[in-house]
Amino acid sequence: xxxxxxxxxxxxxxxxxxxxxxxxxxxxxxxxxxxxxxxxxxxxxxxxxxxxxxxxxxxxxxxxxxxxxxxxxxxxxxxxxxxxxxxxxxxxxxxxxxxxxxxxxxxxxxxxxxxxxxxxxxxxxxxxxxxxxxxxxxxxxxxxxxxxxxxxxxxxxxxxxxxxxxxxxxxxxxxxxxxxxxxxxxxxxxxxxxxxxxxxxxxxxxxxxxxxxxxxxxxxxxxxxxxxxxxxxxxxxx
Amino acid sequence: xxxxxxxxxxxxxxxxxxxxxxxxxxxxxxxxxxxxxxxxxxxxxxxxxxxxxxxxxxxxxxxxxxxxxxxxxxxxxxxxxxxxxxxxxxxxxxxxxxxxxxxxxxxxxxxxxxxxxxxxxxxxxxxxxxxxxxxxxxxxxxxxxxxxxxxxxxxxxxxxxxxxxxxxxxxxxxxxxxxxxxxxxxxxxxxxxxxxxxxxxxxxxxxxxxxxxxxxxxxxxxxxxxxxxxxxxxxxxxxxxxxxxxxxxxxxxxxxxxxxxxxxxxxxxxxxxxxxxxxxxxxxxxxxxxxxxxxxxxxxxxxxx
Numbered sequence: 001x002x003x004x005x006x007x008x009x010x011x012x013x014x015x016x017x018x019x020x021x022x023x024x025x026x027x028x029x030x031x032x033x034x035x036x037x038x039x040x041x042x043x044x045x046x047x048x049x050x051x052x053x054x055x056x057x058x059x060x061x062x063x064x065x066x067x068x069x070x071x072x073x074x075x076x077x078x079x080x081x082x083x084x085x086x087x088x089x090x091x092x093x094x095x096x097x098x099x100x101x102x103x104x105x106x107x108x109x110x111x112x113x114x115x116x117x118x119x120x121x122x123x124x125x126x127x128x129x130x131x132x133x134x135x136x137x138x139x140x141x142x143x144x145x146x147x148x149x150x151x152x153x154x155x156x157x158x159x160x161x162x163x164x165x166x167x168x169x170x171x172x173x174x175x176x177x178x179x180x181x182x183x184x185x186x187x188x189x190x191x192x193x194x195x196x197x198x199x200x201x202x203x204x205x206x207x208x209x210x211x212x213x214x215x216x217x218x219x220x221x222x223x224x225x226x227x228x229x230x231x232x233x234x235x236x237x238x
Numbered sequence: 239x240x241x242x243x244x245x246x247x248x249x250x251x252x253x254x255x256x257x258x259x260x261x262x263x264x265x266x267x268x269x270x271x272x273x274x275x276x277x278x279x280x281x282x283x284x285x286x287x288x289x290x291x292x293x294x295x296x297x298x299x300x301x302x303x304x305x306x307x308x309x310x311x312x313x314x315x316x317x318x319x320x321x322x323x324x325x326x327x328x329x330x331x332x333x334x335x336x337x338x339x340x341x342x343x344x345x346x347x348x349x350x351x352x353x354x355x356x357x358x359x360x361x362x363x364x365x366x367x368x369x370x371x372x373x374x375x376x377x378x379x380x381x382x383x384x385x386x387x388x389x390x391x392x393x394x395x396x397x398x399x400x401x402x403x404x405x406x407x408x409x410x411x412x413x414x415x416x417x418x419x420x421x422x423x424x425x426x427x428x429x430x431x432x433x434x435x436x437x438x439x440x441x442x443x444x445x446x447x448x449x450x451x452x453x454x455x456x457x458x459x460x461x462x463x464x465x466x467x468x469x470x471x472x473x474x475x476x477x478x479x480x481x482x483x484x485x486x487x488x489x490x491x492x493x494x495x496x497x498x499x500x501x502x503x504x505x506x507x508x509x510x511x512x513x514x515x516x517x518x519x520x521x522x523x524x525x526x527x528x529x530x531x532x533x534x535x536x537x538x539x540x541x542x543x
C-alpha cells in the first residue's frame with residue numbers, strides 16, 4: 001500500500017465528474033427505500049426487492065464500477081499513468097493501493113448505505129441490515145479488484161463492466177442457472193442470506209464456494225492487474 | 239555518469255516497422271534526437287524509458303535491462319510528450335507527489351527545489367488545468383528532476399514554449415549536461431537541437447541516419463546540393479555566369495514564370511559568388527529563394543548519403 005498512490009487515486013475519482021455518480025447511486029437506493037416504506041410498510045418481499053433487487057444487483061456493482069475504473073482508467077486514457085509508473089514503486093503495490101481506494105469508496109457509498117437502508121426498512125431486524133451490508137462488502141471488494149483489472153486490460157473498461165453486470169449477471173443470470181457460479185452478485189448474495197436469514201434472496205450457492213470464489217477472483221485480479229501494469233506500453237506519436 | 243546503450247534495436251507493430259536496427263550510445267552530456275515527425279523518436283524514447291519492449295535488440299542503462307525493471311527509475315527522469323498530467327492537482331501537489339513516489343527523505347524540499355529550477359514557484363499553487371502549454375512542460379520537467387536523476391529523457395520538450403521559456407529550458411538542459419547528467423531530448427527542429435546538444439543522433443523513417451556533433455551534422459546538411467530559384471534583371475546572363483563556376487552543378491532557365499533554377503554543390507562558395515557575379519555583370523537580383531530547405535529534404539539527403 002502506497003499512501004501517495006492512494007491519494008492520487010482518491011483525487012482522480014473525486015476530481016472528475018464521474019465522482020458525482022458515487023453520491024447519486026446510493027441516493028437512488030435510499031429514495032426507493034423511502035418510497036417502499038411509505039407504500040408497503042414492512043412488507044418483506046418489498047424490502048427484499050429493494051435491498052437485493054436494487055441494492056445488491058445494481059447499486060453495489062455500479063458503485064464498484066465507478067470506483068474501480070475511476071482509480072485507473074482515466075490515467076491510462078490520458079497517459080498521466082506514466083508519472084506513476086516511472087517510479088521505483090512495485091506495480092503490485094500500485095494496484096493494491098488503487099483497489100484499496102476503490103474498496104473504501106464501496107464501503108462509504110454502497111456498504112454503509114445498504115446496511116442503513118436495511119435498518120431503515122426493518123428496524124426490528126438488525127441482522128437484515130448487517131447481512132446486506134456484509135454481502136455488499138464481499139461483493140464490493142471482489143468487484144473493485146475485478147474492475148481495476150479490467151481497466152488495465154481495456155480502454156473500454158466501463159463498457160465491459162456494464163456488460164458483465166447488466167448482460168451477464170442481470171440478463172443471462174436470470175435465464176441460465178449456470179451463470180450463478182460465475183456471478184459476483186450471487187456470491188455476495190450467499191453471504192447476505194447466511195447472515196441476514198432473509199429467504200427472499202434465494203441464494204443458490206453455498207457460503208463456502210462463494211467465499212472461495214471471492215478470494216480467488218480478488219487475488220487473481222490484483223495479481224493480473226499488476227502484471228499488466230508491469231508491461232504498460234506508452235504509445236507515442238508514431 | 240550513466241550511459242544508455244541501444245544495440246540493434248528494432249520495433250515493429252504488425253507489418254509496420256517503427257524503429258529499424260538502431261544502435262547508439264547516449265553518454266553523459268546533452269544529446270539531441272533529431273528527426274521529422276513520425277521518424278521513430280518517441281518510440282525510441284519509450285524504449286529507453288522502459289515503456290516499450292524492443293521487438294529485437296537490447297536497450298540497457300549501464301549494462302542493466304530497462305524494460306520491466308522499475309528500480310531503474312531511481313536513475314531516470316522522464317518528460318513525456320503528452321501533455322496530460324494530474325489536472326486536478328496544483329503544480330506543487332503534483333511535483334510533491336512525484337517526490338514522495340520516489341521515496342525521497344525530504345520530499346517537500348526536493349519539490350520546492352525542482353519547482354524553483356524550472357521557475358514555476360509563482361504558479362505552484364494553481365491547478366495544473368489552468369496552466370499554459372509552456373507551464374505544463376516546465377512542471378513536467380520539475381517532476382522529472384525532483385529526484386535528481388542521472389539520466390533525463392525528454393520527448394519534444396520545447397513544444398508550446400515561448401522564446402523566453404525555450405531559452406531558459408535550453409540553458410537548463412545545457413547545465414545538466416555540464417553537470418555530468420545524461421540528457422537526451424527529441425526534436426524535429428534542427429536549430430533547436432543545434433543550440434543545446436553537443437551530440438546529435440538523426441533518425442529518419444525509423445533508421446539511424448546520422449550521428450555526430452552539431453558541426454558534423456551541419457556540414458552534412460550544408461555540403462549537400464542546394465537548389466535555388468533566382469530571379470534577376472537578366473536571367474540568361476546570370477545563368478551563363480553561374481554555370482561557369484564549379485560551385486554550381488546545374489542551371490536551367492525556368493520556362494513558365496521566368497527566373498532560373500540552380501543546383502549548387504558548394505554552399506559556401508555559391509553564397510559568396512552570387513552577389514559578386516551579379517555586381518560584375520550589372521545584374522540586379524530580384525529574388526533568391528531556396529527550394530529544398532524543408533527538413534524533410536535535408537533528412538532525405540542524409541539518409542541517402
